[in-house]
Every structure is written in structure tokens, then in C-alpha cells.
Amino acid sequence: MLRHIVLLTLAVILYVGGASLANSEEFKLANGMSVVFEQTPRTQVISVQAWVKTGSVNEVPKINGISHFLEHLVFKGTKNFKPDELDAVVESHGGRTNAGTSKDFTEYHVTIPVEFADIAFKVVSDMVFNALFIPEEIEREKPVVVQEIQRKFDDPTYEMWHDMVLD
Numbered sequence: 001m002l003r004h005i006v007l008l009t010l011a012v013i014l015y016v017g018g019a020s021l022a023n024s025e026e027f028k029l030a031n032g033m034s035v036v037f038e039q040t041p042r043t044q045v046i047s048v049q050a051w052v053k054t055g056s057v058n059e060v061p062k063i064n065g066i067s068h069f070l071e072h073l074v075f076k077g078t079k080n081f082k083p084d085e086l087d088a089v090v091e092s093h094g095g096r097t098n099a100g101t102s103k104d105f106t107e108y109h110v111t112i113p114v115e116f117a118d119i120a121f122k123v124v125s126d127m128v129f130n131a132l133f134i135p136e137e138i139e140r141e142k143p144v145v146v147q148e149i150q151r152k153f154d155d156p157t158y159e160m161w162h163d164m165v166l167d
Contacts, residue, residue, distance in 0.1 A: 048120040049109040050128050057103045068101040069145050074108065075099070076137035079130035083137050086123055093119055 024038035055067045075097070077083040090097050095112025108127055110120040152158045 044114050045111060046114045046117045046120060047109055047111040048117070048124045049107060050124050052106045052108075052128075053104065055102045055104045055106055065145065065149065067106050068149070069141070071099045071101045071106050071108070072141050072145055073133055073138060074127040074131040076141060077132040077134045078126040079132065080126050081123070083134065086127065089119060090123055095120065097123065 024036050026034065026036045028034055056064070059066055075086055078086070081089065087097055090110055090112060093112055093116040095110055095116065097108075097110050099106065099108045101107075108124055110123050112120045
């Protein structure tokens with residue numbers, strides 16, 4: 001597990017506080033991975049984020065939506081956390097978890113009081129490296145993702161954006 005935390009430390013964007021990235025340190029590792037670190041004095045919150053360079057742009061019609069679906073599934077059980085336990089552990093320490101998928105990235109994050117940074121690293125690391133993809137959870141999550149995708153059609157601005165930008 002320590003190996004994964006160390007790897008994740010190098011692979012995440014560490015963002016402490018809500019300031020701009022103007023004062024951040026950014027560098028690339030030999031493997032091409034980017035690391036961004038910013039510390040904001042007197043801020044007592046840490047956000048540990050893992051950004052994966054994949055999204056819907058990498059999908060073909062047969063697997064359309066798989067990036068978004070996988071984003072959901074990493075929360076549904078890992079080597080060290082049972083389904084729904086990830087959120088419970090983070091929330092019981094005053095934090096929150098979330099993720100998002102776009103055309104060219106998928107992002108996972110835990111934002112938590114800085115004294116529980118170890119929990120944030122453990123949770124994000126386990127989600128990225130040790131997701132179990134439990135068959136029952138896969139079936140349970142399918143309608144959730146479909147409903148999320150369908151929600152965009154309930155937004156009138158989506159149709160306008162789609163017609164103006166995508167067509």
C-alpha cells in the first residue's frame with residue numbers, strides 16, 4: 001500500500017486551499033506525468049486529486065460512456081473499502097469525495113481537513129489502484145449513470161449548446 005501512496009503522491013495534483021494556481025509549483029516526472037503542488041498559508045483544508053488522461057474522446061460507439069461508468073465504479077468497493085465505505089470514512093472526518101468525467105480527463109478527489117491528509121491519500125490511492133468492480137455493484141450502478149446522462153436533456157440550455165456548438 002505504501003508503494004501506491006508514494007506513486008499517487010507523484011501522480012496527483014495537490015491543491016490546498018482556494019487560491020489561484022499562480023503560486024503553485026509544477027513539474028514533470030521522467031515518465032511525463034505532471035505534478036502540481038500549491039500550499040496556501042493558514043488554510044486548513046487539503047484536496048488530493050488524481051487526474052487520469054482519458055474520457056469520452058477515447059471511446060468508440062460500442063463503449064460510449066465507459067469512462068463515466070468507471071468513474072462511478074471506483075467508489076463501489078476497493079481492496080481496503082467496502083461499497084459506500086469510502087464516502088463514510090471521508091465524511092466522518094469532515095471531508096467529501098467527488099469525481100468528474102469530461103471529454104479528455106477523469107478526475108477523482110477528496111477534500112478534507114488537513115490533519116486527515118493521510119485518509120485522503122489512502123482513499124484516492126485505493127480508488128485508482130485497487131478498485132474491485134464488484135458484479136452486484138456494476139449492475140446497481142448502471143441505471144444511476146444512465147439517469148445522470150439523461151439529466152442533461154432536461155436542461156434547455158443543453159439543446160441550445162448542442163445545436164450551436166456541436167452541429
